[in-house]
Amino acid sequence: MKIFHGSAALAAGALALLLAGSAFSETGGVVVDKAWVRAYPPGIQVTAAYMVVKNTSDQPAVLVGISCSDFAKTEIHETVQHQGQAHMQAVKELAIPAHGEVVLKPGGHHLMLIAPQKDTRPHAGDRMTLTLTFKDGKNVPVQAVVRKDAEGKPAAGEHSQHAH
Amino acid sequence: MxxxxxxxxxxxxxxxxxxxxxxxxxxxxxxxxxxxxxxxVHHPADLVGVLLPEPKTLDDFELTDHQGGVFNLARLRGQWSILFFGYTHCPDVCPMAMGFLGEVFSRLGDNPFGTTKIQGIFISVDPKRDTPELLKGYVAFFNPGFLGVTGKEAVLKGLTHQVGAYYATNQGGSADAYEITHSSAFFLIAPTGKLVGIISPNNTPPEMAAEKIKRIVNYMGGAK
Known part of the structure; x- marks a missing residue:
């Protein structure tokens, strides 16, 4: 029966999306790609998460918060480098323009993760779930991979994130 | 008019x-x-902007390394040193810089300059939160040979001023939640204990930075 096949295909598609979600999250016009969390040394209380947040909708998407059960506190931050000096500033909102993207990367915008809640530190290759909260109340779950290195140097065992 | x-x-x-x-x-x-x-001063064109016109003599100072030992000017003599000033509560710039330095050091290998060694030193400008014990684990994460150093505020101010580095604490919401504005460059000290160059990574790949350091060492000869 054609309708049945259609539903099965849809269900399979949904399942595929769910499975692929580990690398690629899409919820109502916001697509998050290449999410990673910086592995941190023992005893250290802070680290950062980086990703590409794409907005496929016709309206700006405004990121207002991030949460992660592994950390007590989080903040949206921007590193500003000026004349050889670096400082961070907290950012209340991060707007992703309609049909645009914002790249969170080392030395620029990043999501600061503060006060680890677990006794064991994550290692390169581990996965971590983050939730991005947008101004319109939308929550976007993101699966991030833990990496020691900056962009361009894939963590050991990391596979291509572009399965589509 | x-x-x-x-x-x-x-x-x-x-x-x-x-x-x-x-x-x-x-x-x-x-x-x-x-x-x-x-x-x-006629430095080779590719080293202008990295090397100072003349090596700069530094006054002695006394800080503490992550083993609890005295870290003073004498510890900078007899080998090349690369200094970075930061703090462990820095989630972005410091781990990025130290990760970069770790990559550079792994490319330099064990004995890049014959018998003259090179040491990587993270100087914490946050002695209030960065204990020697914490610094020990911090630096080892980036390279097992790196040194973690900190000390009295006045000495840190003096040393950063001497090399042309900078830091300033920005008071946060609570006593323990503050951030520090700091230099993002690396400071290169020759085996004479003199400051010879300032390296800004600016997205330079670690292998290129390692080559540049080898070039500087060859050019300076460690003698100046």
Whole structure:
């Protein structure tokens, strides 16, 4: 029966999306790609998460918060480098323009993760779930991979994130 | 057209003009002297902007390393050193810089300059939160041979000032939640204990930075 096949295909598609979600999250016009969390040394209380947040909708998407059960506190931050000096500033909102993207990367915008809640530190290759909260109340779950290195140097065992 | 209303006003205007002229001449003289300094030293073109015109002598200082040992100027003599000033509560710039330095050191290998060694040193400008014990685990994460150093605020201020680094604490919401603005460059010290160069990574790949360091060491010969 054609309708049945259609539903099965849809269900399979949904399942595929769910499975692929580990690398690629899409919820109502916001697509998050290449999410990673910086592995941190023992005893250290802070680290950062980086990703590409794409907005496929016709309206700006405004990121207002991030949460992660592994950390007590989080903040949206921007590193500003000026004349050889670096400082961070907290950012209340991060707007992703309609049909645009914002790249969170080392030395620029990043999501600061503060006060680890677990006794064991994550290692390169581990996965971590983050939730991005947008101004319109939308929550976007993101699966991030833990990496020691900056962009361009894939963590050991990391596979291509572009399965589509 | 505006015209002075009295001789007194005219005199004031003339004096003001003379002062302005003198100030401009003094400024120009300074610029000319600075330029002559730059021109006088003939570093190879690719090292201009990295090497100082002349190596800079540093005054002694006393800090503590992550083993609890004294870390002073003598510890910078006899080998090359690369210093970075930061703090462990820095989530972005410091781990990025130290990760980069770790990559550079793994490319330099064990004995890049024959018998002369090179040491990587993270100097925490946050002695309140960064204990030697914490620094020990922190630096080892990036390279097992790196040294973690910190000490008294006044000594840190003095050393950063001497090498041309900078830091300032920005008070946060609570006593323990503060951030620090700091230099993002690396400071290169020759085996003489003199500051010879300032390296800004600016997205340089670690292998290129390692090559540049080898080039500087060859060029300087460790003798100056």
């Amino acid at each position: 505006w015209a002075p209303r009295s001789k007194k006003t005219l005199a004031i205007v003339l004096v003001a003009m003379a002062v302005t002229l003198i100030a401009a001449l003094v400024t120009l003289a300074h610029i000319a002297r600075d330029r002559s300094d730059v021109v006088r």
